[in-house]
Structures are given as C-alpha cells and as structure tokens.
Amino acid sequence: MEVYDGEFITELESIAKKARMYSIQMIYEAGSGHPGGSLSCVDILVALYFHIMKHDPKRPDWSDRDRFVLSKGHAAPALYAVLAQSGYFEVDELRSLRKMGSRLQGHPCMTKTPGIEMSTGSLGHGLAAGNGMALAAKLDRKLYRIYVIVGDGEMDVGETWEAAMLASHYKLDNITVYLDRNKLQLDGPTEKIMSLEPLADKWKAFGWHVIEINGHNMKEIIHATNEAKGVKGKPTIIICHTIKGKGVSYMEGSLHFHGKAPDKQEYEQAMKELGG
Amino acid sequence: MAWKMESQRKQYGKALVELGKERGDIVVLDADLSTSTRTADFAAAFPERFFNCGIAEQNMMDTAAGLAASGKTVFVSTFAVFGTGRCYDQIRQSIAYPKLNIKIVASHAGITVGGDGASHQIVEDIALMRVLPNMNVIVPADSPETYKVIKAVAKTKDPVYVRVGRADVPTITDPEAPFDLNQATLMREGKDVTLIGCGIMVAKCLEAAQELSKHGVDARVLNLHTIKPLDEKTIVRAARETGGVVTAEEHSVMMGMGSAVALVLVENFHVPMKRVGIPDVFGESGACDELMEKYGLTVDNIVEAAHDVLKRKK
Numbered sequence: 001m002e003v004y005d006g007e008f009i010t011e012l013e014s015i016a017k018k019a020r021m022y023s024i025q026m027i028y029e030a031g032s033g034h035p036g037g038s039l040s041c042v043d044i045l046v047a048l049y050f051h052i053m054k055h056d057p058k059r060p061d062w063s064d065r066d067r068f069v070l071s072k073g074h075a076a077p078a079l080y081a082v083l084a085q086s087g088y089f090e091v092d093e094l095r096s097l098r099k100m101g102s103r104l105q106g107h108p109c110m111t112k113t114p115g116i117e118m119s120t121g122s123l124g125h126g127l128a129a130g131n132g133m134a135l136a137a138k139l140d141r142k143l144y145r146i147y148v149i150v151g152d153g154e155m156d157v158g159e160t161w162e163a164a165m166l167a168s169h170y171k172l173d174n175i176t177v178y179l180d181r182n183k184l185q186l187d188g189p190t191e192k193i194m195s196l197e198p199l200a201d202k203w204k205a206f207g208w209h210v211i212e213i214n215g216h217n218m219k220e221i222i223h224a225t226n227e228a229k230g231v232k233g234k235p236t237i238i239i240c241h242t243i244k245g246k247g248v249s250y251m252e253g254s255l256h257f258h259g260k261a262p263d264k265q266e267y268e269q270a271m272k273e274l275g276g
Numbered sequence: 277m278a279w280k281m282e283s284q285r286k287q288y289g290k291a292l293v294e295l296g297k298e299r300g301d302i303v304v305l306d307a308d309l310s311t312s313t314r315t316a317d318f319a320a321a322f323p324e325r326f327f328n329c330g331i332a333e334q335n336m337m338d339t340a341a342g343l344a345a346s347g348k349t350v351f352v353s354t355f356a357v358f359g360t361g362r363c364y365d366q367i368r369q370s371i372a373y374p375k376l377n378i379k380i381v382a383s384h385a386g387i388t389v390g391g392d393g394a395s396h397q398i399v400e401d402i403a404l405m406r407v408l409p410n411m412n413v414i415v416p417a418d419s420p421e422t423y424k425v426i427k428a429v430a431k432t433k434d435p436v437y438v439r440v441g442r443a444d445v446p447t448i449t450d451p452e453a454p455f456d457l458n459q460a461t462l463m464r465e466g467k468d469v470t471l472i473g474c475g476i477m478v479a480k481c482l483e484a485a486q487e488l489s490k491h492g493v494d495a496r497v498l499n500l501h502t503i504k505p506l507d508e509k510t511i512v513r514a515a516r517e518t519g520g521v522v523t524a525e526e527h528s529v530m531m532g533m534g535s536a537v538a539l540v541l542v543e544n545f546h547v548p549m550k551r552v553g554i555p556d557v558f559g560e561s562g563a564c565d566e567l568m569e570k571y572g573l574t575v576d577n578i579v580e581a582a583h584d585v586l587k588r589k590k
C-alpha cells in the first residue's frame with residue numbers, strides 16, 4: 001500500500017471544498033440544476049483529475065489520455081468545476097452554466113466543452129460508452145484507462161446490467177467504475193423506489209471485482225483505484241458510500257435538493273459553510 | 277395578452293386523482309419522476325394502484341403492456357424524451373402493435389425544458405409517435421385543455437400519446453367549454469389566412485392573429501390539439517376558405533404537426549403554406565424566452581410566415 005503524506009491529502013481536500021463552492025455558485029446563478037448529486041461525487045472527481053488520471057488540460061485531445069465519463073450527467077456542475085480548476089477553461093466561465101450560448105450545458109456535451117469525453121444526461125448510457133472506449137484501448141494496444149461515475153439510481157436501468165455483462169465478458173480490466181452510493185434518487189430513497197441490495201453481490205455475480213469505500217475519503221478513493229489497476233482480467237467497481245448534498249448541512253441526505261437551486265438565504269448559508 | 281399562466285402537469289395530476297376515484301381499473305406507472313410529472317398526486321391517493329418503476333423506462337412500458345392486457349387502463353408518465361425514443365421498441369411492439377389501453381402522458385416536451393439542455397429537450401416525439409400505427413397523438417394547448425384531454429382519453433381503449441410541457445402556459449381555453457377530442461377547435465374566425473397551432477403555440481397564433489389584424493389581415497386560428505387522428509375536414513375547409521395556411525409547433529419541422537397538415541393539403545387542396553417550428557437541430561440550455569426566440573417560435577415568426585403566405589396567395 002502506498003503511503004501519502006498528510007499534506008498531499010489535505011491539498012486534495014481543499015480543492016474539493018472549492019469545487020463544492022463553485023458547484024453551488026454555478027447552480028445558484030443558473031437558477032436550476034442538481035446540487036445533491038453534484039456534491040456527493042465531488043471528492044471522486046477531484047481524486048481523479050488531481051491525482052489518478054493521466055491527462056493534459058492544454059491538450060484535451062491527447063490520444064494517450066485517460067478517459068472519464070460522467071454517466072450521471074446531471075452532476076455536470078461538479079465536473080465543470082473540477083475541469084476549470086484543472087485548467088481546461090477559466091474558472092470565470094463557470095458562471096455561464098445553463099445560460100444561452102454557453103459551452104457549459106445543463107448536461108455534459110462533448111461537442112461544446114473541452115475535457116468532456118461523452119455527452120450524457122439521459123441516465124444509464126455512460127457505462128456502456130465507457131466500455132466502448134475500453135474496447136478501443138485494447139484494440140489499439142493503448143495503456144490509457146477509463147473511469148466512469150454512475151449513480152445508484154442508474155442501477156435501475158437495464159442497460160447498466162447489459163454493460164456490466166459486456167465488460168466482464170470482454171475482460172475489460174482497463175475500466176474502473178465508481179458507484180456514487182448516496183442511497184437517494186429523484187422520487188425517494190433507492191431502497192423504496194427500486195430496491196438494489198445486495199448490490200455488491202450483484203456486481204460480483206456479474207463478474208466484477210468489487211471494492212467498498214467511503215466515497216468522501218481521498219485516501220480510500222486513491223487506494224481503491226490503485227487496487228483496481230492491479231486487477232487483471234476483470235473490470236472493477238468501487239462502491240463509494242456517499243452522502244447526497246455532502247458539505248452543505250441542510251442539503252445532506254435531502255431529497256429536496258436533488259434538482260433544485262438554493263434560494264438567496266440558502267446560498268449564503270452554503271457559502272459560509274464552504275468557506276466561500 | 278393578459279392570460280393566466282397555469283401548469284398543465286398540475287391539471288394532469290388532478291384529473292388522474294379524479295379518475296382514480298371514479299374507476300378501479302385505472303393504474304399509474306412512473307419512472308422516478310412522479311414528483312415532476314405529478315403522478316405523485318395519484319400515488320398519494322391510491323398507493324396500491326401506483327407503481328414506481330425506477331429509472332427503467334423500457335421496463336415500465338412493457339409492464340404497462342402486461343397490466344393493460346389484463347384489463348387495466350394504464351397511465352404511464354415520465355419526461356417526453358425518456359417516454360418515447362428511450363423505449364421506442366417497447367412502445368412499438370407491446371403497446372401500439374397489440375393496440376393496448378395505455379396512455380403515455382409525457383411531460384417536459386420541447387425546448388421550453390430550458391436549462392437542462394438538448395439531452396432533455398425532445399423535438400422529435402410527435403414525429404416518433406405519429407408514425408406508429410394505432411397510436412393517437414394529442415398536444416393540449418393549455419392547462420384546462422390538459423384536464424379535458426386526460427378525462428377524454430381515459431374513455432377510449434386505444435394507445436394514446438399526450439404531450440405536455442414543463443413551463444406554466446397561458447390559459448386560452450374556457451374550462452367550461454365542451455371539448456371534442458376528434459375535432460380541431462376554432463379559436464378565432466378569419467378569412468384571409470389560417471394559423472394552425474398546437475400546444476403552447478396556439479396562444480402565439482392568437483397573438484399573431486391580433487397583430488395581423490392591425491395590418492388589415494383577418495386570420496383564422498385553429499387549435500389542432502389532436503395530431504392523430506387528424507381532423508382533415510377542418511384543415512381542408514380552412515385552406516379552401518382562407519387560401520393560405522401557417523402551422524406553428526414547439527417541435528422539429530421535420531415530420532411534426534406541420535408536416536402532417538402539409539401532406540393533407542398536398543393531397544387534397546393546394547394552398548401556399550409555411551411551417552413555423554424548430555429547424556432540424558438539437559436545442560441547448562437557456563431561458564425559455566431566449567430559446568423560443570432563437571429557434572423561431574415567436575409571434576413575429578408566425579406573423580412573418582403569414583405575410584409570406586399572403587404574398588404567395590393569388
């Protein structure tokens with residue numbers, strides 16, 4: 001197991017805090033968007049873009065870069081924040097989210113935004129698209145890896161399981177999936193809308209290597225990813241136990257902030273909590 | 277014009293709850309959007325007859341088929357983009373082909389979805405649904421009409437697609453007026469040109485007619501809420517009596533309502549015609565008004581189209 005000095009982890013955490021702040025600012029200024037699911041996957045995104053992935057913000061089309069797909073496309077604000085922080089575009093541009101003429105669409109659009117690898121928003125497509133990238137890497141004998149974040153609501157989607165079969169059938173050990181297990185979807189708790197458990201057993205039965213971690217802990221995210229890189233002959237899914245709305249007290253575990261922008265007072269409170 | 281702005285979805289929820297009280301055979305399915313589509317109102321009143329299928333629209337459509345094949349009248353709801361293209365084969369094979377008693381009531385259609393962007397703004401659902409044999413296609417103009425449409429389709433046994441929007445829309449119809457599903461509604465008498473609208477564009481047609489009257493043009497306005505089966509008689513009569521037609525829809529001009537009207541006129545009675553609608557492109561994020569402007573869905577666009585048609589009239 002690699003050892004990371006405390007300072008390095010603290011730095012990632014402070015980047016994540018900032019990304020949370022940007023996410024909420026963007027959604028507030030846009031007047032609409034999905035704060036809950038953005039905040040639950042911020043830490044994974046930061047770990048990916050600031051440590052795990054091989055990528056170059058100055059060359060978004062560098063052929064050997066690692067690929068990332070945000071299958072739960074409604075968490076776009078978090079991804080845009082992290083892309084801006086990485087240097088794909090100016091942080092100032094974040095203000096244009098959802099506005100007419102903006103490169104930052106309500107849901108990720110690969111033809112408009114530098115750094116976006118796949119257009120998503122209709123749930124359940126991202127894993128299969130990631131598989132396609134993984135197959136291409138194998139065909140081209142490339143060493144780049146594919147990372148995908150899926151929502152737990154996406155476990156309802158049949159195509160998720162079709163893709164799960166394909167990935168293990170073709171032994172796609174170059175794809176790593178992070179399941180944002182925040183236990184809420186749009187209409188309510190996942191176990192009430194469409195029960196998913198035992199979820200780890202399901203993925204194991206589909207031929208995947210399964211790891212379970214706290215999805216807000218940088219060290220755990222990085223360690224699990226390193227473990228995944230070492231797994232040969234099968235794909236890995238990291239079930240990240242997370243909290244929807246993580247980082248803003250009144251959004252944590254709240255269904256209300258799945259797809260609603262904060263009002264002025266709520267916004268100010270969030271900024272206070274995130275140190276903005 | 278000073279119309280009241282009201283939600284179509286709210287009326288859908290209300291009509292469903294009333295139907296649930298009146299009839300035990302009504303069941304409702306949704307795909308993790310019940311709070312948005314307002315089927316949640318039915319779910320609260322009749323939890324045993326509501327089934328949330330999760331984010332699994334294909335599964336939902338086939339489940340609806342099984343329920344309908346067992347004698348239920350099934351209302352299925354989600355956003356229009358997920359309730360049509362997403363599960364097209366399921367609708368084709370298990371709903372339209374066996375002609376089952378299923379009403380797909382889809383909300384958040386068109387570009388007035390706004391900020392969510394193109395992934396959520398379906399501009400081709402009318403086209404997809406109207407080419408399916410056995411499928412009926414209805415686009416209510418406002419909130420009272422949505423209520424009437426839901427009550428009316430519940431009485432039929434056929435597959436129906438009902439398209440409503442996200443945004444509040446101007447109330448232009450009288451809640452007390454009788455409603456005939458099979459007949460286009462005459463909204464304004466006129467003899468110089470006919471403006472045919474559906475959904476939110478009917479209100480725009482009325483405004484355009486008023487604008488045109490300032491230029492001495494007397495425009496007739498039809499509310500073509502039912503796109504299939506099409507009220508060909510009323511369309512042809514309007515063409516014959518006014519000599520020119522403009523259609524207006526919040527949908528791609530490719531194979532939407534305007535195209536349906538055009539085909540009727542080509543085969544029955546030639547008049548100059550112009551289709552106002554979204555060009556053959558995907559939408560984008562933006563405010564409703566900005567999007568309506570950019571994609572050519574304003575009162576001015578209709579007025580301009582009418583002038584163009586009038587110029588070509590002999």
Ligand SMILES: Cc1ncc(C[n+]2csc(CCOP(=O)(O)OP(=O)(O)O)c2C)c(N)n1
Binds near residue numbers: 034124153244
């Ligand atoms: C195919 C499809 N159906 C419905 C929706 C509407 N929708 C947007 S987010 C969401 C819930 C997603 O839940 P989850 O994947 O758990 O995301 P999170 O809770 O992490 O935000 C739904 C149903 C959609 N985007 N795509």
